[in-house]
Every structure is written in C-alpha cells, then in structure tokens.
Amino acid sequence: MGRPKPIRTSSLDELRARFLEQGEPASPHLIAALRRDPRQGAQTLAEQLSNSRRRALAEERRMLSLLAWEEEHWTRGVVRIAGVDEVGMGPLAGPVVAAAAILHPHDRIDGVNDSKQLDAEERTRLAEIIRSRAVAIGIGEASVEEIGRINILQAGLLAMRRALLALSPEPELVLVDARKIDGLPWPQEARIKADASVHCVACASVVAKVHRDAMMTALDETYPGYGFAQHKGYGTPAHLEALERLGPSPIHRSTFHWGGRQLTLFGS
Structure with missing residues (x-):
C-alpha cells in the first residue's frame, strides 16, 4: 500500500474515506483548515471529524481511568x-x-x-x-x-x-x-x-x-x-x-x- 495522498491535494471524498471510513485520526490542523473552506461539504466534514475526535479523546480518557487502579499496583511491583x-x-x-x-x-x-x-x-x-x-x-x-x-x-x-x-x-x-x-x-x-x-x-x-x-x-x-x-x-x-x-x-x-x-x- 502506497503513501497516502497529501491532504492539500485530496478531494473531500478522499478525506472522508481516509478519516471517517478508515478511521485515521484527524489533526486539529486539518479540522481548522476544513472550517475555513467555504464549501458546505467541507463544513459538514469538519463537524464530523471534530465530533469523532471528541469521542476518541473521551474514550482515551475513559481507558486511562479504567487502568488507573491496576497501574498503581503495577508500579509497586504487583504483577499478577x-x-x-x-x-x-x-x-x-x-x-x-x-x-x-x-x-x-x-x-x-x-x-x-x-x-x-x-x-x-x-x-x-x-x-x-x-x-x-x-x-x-x-x-x-x-x-x-x-x-x-x-x-x-x-x-x-x-x-x-x-x-x-x-x-x-x-x-x-x-x-x-x-x-x-x-x-x-x-x-x-x-x-x-x-x-x-x-x-x-x-x-x-x-x-x-x-x-x-x-x-x-x-x-x-x-x-x-x-x-x-x-x-x-x-x-x-x-x-x-x-x-x-x-x-x-x-x-x-x-x-x-x-x-x-x-x-x-x-x-x-
């Protein structure tokens, strides 16, 4: 599989496929660039990617919290x-x-x-x-x-x-x-x-x-x-x-x- 196409030359459909369908994380820079794009499709995609990013960050926080009790014991040398x-x-x-x-x-x-x-x-x-x-x-x-x-x-x-x-x-x-x-x-x-x-x-x-x-x-x-x-x-x-x-x-x-x-x- 080749390198992904540069974002600046990608169509909205290509960006949707890459960041929504394939699940690649979207950077704040990309979302900000889409928000500056006057096209309705770009605005919709920016909102979708922003929501997806919020969900991913919330899930990451949940997972870190889920592991916190075990991490305390692991750092003290309790393994099993x-x-x-x-x-x-x-x-x-x-x-x-x-x-x-x-x-x-x-x-x-x-x-x-x-x-x-x-x-x-x-x-x-x-x-x-x-x-x-x-x-x-x-x-x-x-x-x-x-x-x-x-x-x-x-x-x-x-x-x-x-x-x-x-x-x-x-x-x-x-x-x-x-x-x-x-x-x-x-x-x-x-x-x-x-x-x-x-x-x-x-x-x-x-x-x-x-x-x-x-x-x-x-x-x-x-x-x-x-x-x-x-x-x-x-x-x-x-x-x-x-x-x-x-x-x-x-x-x-x-x-x-x-x-x-x-x-x-x-x-x-």
Missing part, C-alpha cells in the same frame, strides 16, 4: 492482578457464572467496558481478544441447586471464588466489585461498580457474560420452548408466558432475590 465478576444474578433460570482475568502489566483491551454497556456482537469480539491476550482466565459456576440451597448472593460469591481458584498462574492480588470473597489465599480489594471502572474487572465481566450466554443458548436445545437462547433466563414477558404454559424446567431456580428478600418461585 486478577479482576473477577459474576453474571446471572437476576435471571429466573440457569446458573450464576463468574470469570476471573489476569492481564499482562500495562496491556489494555481497547473498548472494554461493563458487559451490560456492550451489545452481544461487541462482547463476543472483545471476549475473544481478552482470552487471546490474557495471562490467565478462570471460569466458575454455581448451579441452580446451589442457588436454591445457599441463596443467590452466596452463590455469586461461590462462583467468583471458583473462578479465581481456577486461575493458573495464581494471582498476587484480587480486585472485585464491592464485596469480600471469603476463602481466598490472596489479598483482595473492592471498589463499587468496579465492572465499569476497573480494566481487569471489566474484562472479567465480558468473558463471564459471553460464557453464560453461550451456556444458555446450548440449554435452549435441551429445554426447548422457553426461549433461553433469546432471553438467557431473564424474566421477559415471553419467558413468563412459557413458564405459565410449560411449567418450570430443571434449570429454573426455586428462589429469587428481590428487594433484599429471598422469594420462592416454584414449589413450597
């Missing part, structure tokens, strides 16, 4: 930092799944965020990148039977503990979202909403969500008619209608946590 998060606390069916992720120091997965802020396609893309670049990934689950026996909050902690214990190599430090996980041999630190504000926890959130979604899609074939592939066990109108029509399946939970209370869904 594990982020852990769970998904599936709210559904009516299926297990709780947790993932733990250790990334290489100073590595960053651009675009990663709390899994709830990403669509399914972006989560899948990012999960593949995270798995390919991570030092270690651990997956843990708590079954429907365990959820019913020990309650959903304890099941979430159990799944996270299992995910962390599955890591190889082991972490030196665990970062977790606003809780303390008992039974771990490593120090841990908690932060509220860490899945949206801490890089390794966000990575774990994405991996856990993609893993659980794949499980529920597979379970849709084992227990057809409930729509697990679509709603992943959450209480959508279609899911509630299927429950009314078919009754609970073996992977439906007997209890549900709501407003600080453990409610019975099925059975006595």
Whole structure:
C-alpha cells in the first residue's frame, strides 16, 4: 500500500474515506483548515471529524481511568492482578457464572467496558481478544441447586471464588466489585461498580457474560420452548408466558432475590 495522498491535494471524498471510513485520526490542523473552506461539504466534514475526535479523546480518557487502579499496583511491583465478576444474578433460570482475568502489566483491551454497556456482537469480539491476550482466565459456576440451597448472593460469591481458584498462574492480588470473597489465599480489594471502572474487572465481566450466554443458548436445545437462547433466563414477558404454559424446567431456580428478600418461585 502506497503513501497516502497529501491532504492539500485530496478531494473531500478522499478525506472522508481516509478519516471517517478508515478511521485515521484527524489533526486539529486539518479540522481548522476544513472550517475555513467555504464549501458546505467541507463544513459538514469538519463537524464530523471534530465530533469523532471528541469521542476518541473521551474514550482515551475513559481507558486511562479504567487502568488507573491496576497501574498503581503495577508500579509497586504487583504483577499478577486478577479482576473477577459474576453474571446471572437476576435471571429466573440457569446458573450464576463468574470469570476471573489476569492481564499482562500495562496491556489494555481497547473498548472494554461493563458487559451490560456492550451489545452481544461487541462482547463476543472483545471476549475473544481478552482470552487471546490474557495471562490467565478462570471460569466458575454455581448451579441452580446451589442457588436454591445457599441463596443467590452466596452463590455469586461461590462462583467468583471458583473462578479465581481456577486461575493458573495464581494471582498476587484480587480486585472485585464491592464485596469480600471469603476463602481466598490472596489479598483482595473492592471498589463499587468496579465492572465499569476497573480494566481487569471489566474484562472479567465480558468473558463471564459471553460464557453464560453461550451456556444458555446450548440449554435452549435441551429445554426447548422457553426461549433461553433469546432471553438467557431473564424474566421477559415471553419467558413468563412459557413458564405459565410449560411449567418450570430443571434449570429454573426455586428462589429469587428481590428487594433484599429471598422469594420462592416454584414449589413450597
């Protein structure tokens, strides 16, 4: 591929292709030059490039903030930092799944965020990148039977503990979202909403969500008619209608946590 055509001799279409379609960053100098161009097309392109630049700068600030907690520990010599998060606390069916992720120091997965802020396609893309670049990934689950026996909050902690214990190599430090996980041999630190504000926890959130979604899609074939592939066990109108029509399946939970209370869904 040859060198790009000089900007001063490029047409507006060529500039659009280069800086909008291909994603090359536009300099403030280029945007200012387009603003001085009296053509409407140049003014429109200048506004588009300016908006794109603002979004890119905001995303860069977000990523730097996301990595700040880990960077503090890396500079102190703590290398293997594990982020852990769970998904599936709210559904009516299926297990709780947790993932733990250790990334290489100073590595960053651009675009990663709390899994709830990403669509399914972006989560899948990012999960593949995270798995390919991570030092270690651990997956843990708590079954429907365990959820019913020990309650959903304890099941979430159990799944996270299992995910962390599955890591190889082991972490030196665990970062977790606003809780303390008992039974771990490593120090841990908690932060509220860490899945949206801490890089390794966000990575774990994405991996856990993609893993659980794949499980529920597979379970849709084992227990057809409930729509697990679509709603992943959450209480959508279609899911509630299927429950009314078919009754609970073996992977439906007997209890549900709501407003600080453990409610019975099925059975006595």
